[in-house]
Amino acid sequence: MVCRLLVGKLVDILAAKTVGIPEKILEKSFTGITTDTRNLEPGQLFLALRGEKFDGHNYAALAVEKGALTVIAEATNASQLEGLPLIQVENTLKAYQQIARWWRDQFQIPVIAVTGSVGKTTTKELIAAVLSTKGTVLKTQANYNNEIGVPKTLLELTPDHDYAVIEMAMRGSGQIAELTEIANPTVGVITNVGTAHIGLLGSTEAIAKAKCELLAHMSNNGVAVLNHDNQRLIDTAAQVWQGQTLTYGLEGGDVQGQLIAPEILKVEGMEFPIPLPGRHNALNYLAALAIGKLLGVDWETLRNGLNVELPPGRSQRYELPNDVVILDETYNAGVESMVAALEMLAQTPGKRHIAVLGAMKELGTQSGELHQQVGQKVEQLNLDGLRILVDESDPEAEAIATGVTSVPVESFCDSNPLVEHLLEFVQPGDRLLFKASHSVGLDQVVKQFKAGF
Numbered sequence: 001m002v003c004r005l006l007v008g009k010l011v012d013i014l015a016a017k018t019v020g021i022p023e024k025i026l027e028k029s030f031t032g033i034t035t036d037t038r039n040l041e042p043g044q045l046f047l048a049l050r051g052e053k054f055d056g057h058n059y060a061a062l063a064v065e066k067g068a069l070t071v072i073a074e075a076t077n078a079s080q081l082e083g084l085p086l087i088q089v090e091n092t093l094k095a096y097q098q099i100a101r102w103w104r105d106q107f108q109i110p111v112i113a114v115t116g117s118v119g120k121t122t123t124k125e126l127i128a129a130v131l132s133t134k135g136t137v138l139k140t141q142a143n144y145n146n147e148i149g150v151p152k153t154l155l156e157l158t159p160d161h162d163y164a165v166i167e168m169a170m171r172g173s174g175q176i177a178e179l180t181e182i183a184n185p186t187v188g189v190i191t192n193v194g195t196a197h198i199g200l201l202g203s204t205e206a207i208a209k210a211k212c213e214l215l216a217h218m219s220n221n222g223v224a225v226l227n228h229d230n231q232r233l234i235d236t237a238a239q240v241w242q243g244q245t246l247t248y249g250l251e252g253g254d255v256q257g258q259l260i261a262p263e264i265l266k267v268e269g270m271e272f273p274i275p276l277p278g279r280h281n282a283l284n285y286l287a288a289l290a291i292g293k294l295l296g297v298d299w300e301t302l303r304n305g306l307n308v309e310l311p312p313g314r315s316q317r318y319e320l321p322n323d324v325v326i327l328d329e330t331y332n333a334g335v336e337s338m339v340a341a342l343e344m345l346a347q348t349p350g351k352r353h354i355a356v357l358g359a360m361k362e363l364g365t366q367s368g369e370l371h372q373q374v375g376q377k378v379e380q381l382n383l384d385g386l387r388i389l390v391d392e393s394d395p396e397a398e399a400i401a402t403g404v405t406s407v408p409v410e411s412f413c414d415s416n417p418l419v420e421h422l423l424e425f426v427q428p429g430d431r432l433l434f435k436a437s438h439s440v441g442l443d444q445v446v447k448q449f450k451a452g453f
């Protein structure tokens, strides 16, 4: 946490009331704002957030004991806060967001917001890697992509940064609008509109509208960078955005790429190695190239390739003994990413291609149909085996097998027998894809399989 200001200046920005703060503290500069006493360093401010399972106000006294100059707190909870130096606000989360927006506005740098149904983190990492060839980049860490994570990230901005790349996630309408107001991006990237969270939003139209809140709430001088190959996205964006737009795609667009080999992208006559495997990552990389072009990165510097490492469970490749390769996609799954990952498996040269899949969550009434679509893809790619983990809480995973006739399928109700089976079944030269929603726990299956192999 890097935002530094005079305490008194912060009080003015928030138009807040102060209680028990000595004058000399108001004239002191704080060294950051933290919401977690475990990371608190003396000289920082502590902001007490209230969640479903926790209340930061309960830690206010501890924060002051650990050296917090003051506590930003809601006016209630008098007993927990008695005698503490307080900046009182109506809603601490709103205050956190307001401070982040103010801080962000102190920097005249490109701020690139990335949203979409899938590929946000990957695209964010690729954009950050491209921009790092030209300057210093602040980017979203871990999963800090929501109403708390976006302000947290923005508060890390320092005068050393030349760019900020901010991931924005949503689970309902109105959330991307809120995050856009906080980050005030100059460039808005939407990777695609798919079916992730359709159980919460009801329809693909509603999802498209929710993603396009990024454009509707972006300043008119901003630039929209959109996936040309996603027609619903392009149509919905046109309804809310009349400003500058740059599209990218493998099928068309202002920045159009051609996959001349699985790992080589040809764009405007130049060839680029793609930092991550799979057609979907070629598309994600095109978004990064488009941003590079927009912000004046010399594409020449990218021709030798970029080193991009994703957080665990996304496009991770493990090479085991006997030429067995695992593609670990256990971080998450929706129908679009399942299809993309299955294609990536099929394109990985090897002897047999085996998919180990589990349920995709939060798909509501369309769940059965979407799981069947995954099975159809397995069938269409003519894989050599399909294994499904169907535990009691994910009976919907069973629907993947519906309609799979030519690919041998086996289902397992528990991860232990699945691991045992795989250890016996896998042969030299095999390629295995593991993918499901995170809560299915396939990451543990991968771990046990690797340990036992």
Ligand code: ATP
Residues within 6 Å of the ligand: 116, 117, 118, 119, 120, 121, 122, 123, 169, 191, 192, 280, 281, 283, 284, 313, 314, 315, 329, 331, 332, 336, 337, 338, 340, 341
């Ligand atoms: P989350 O909503 O969990 O933050 P995300 O949008 O950040 O997800 P990533 O973590 O980048 O997405 O990727 C998740 C998975 O989606 C990847 O492991 C990959 O299988 C798939 N994926 C990534 N990019 C695309 C794409 N452009 N099209 C389809 N699938 C993709």
Ligand code: MG
Residues within 6 Å of the ligand: 120, 121, 122, 145, 167
């Ligand atoms: Mg993400």
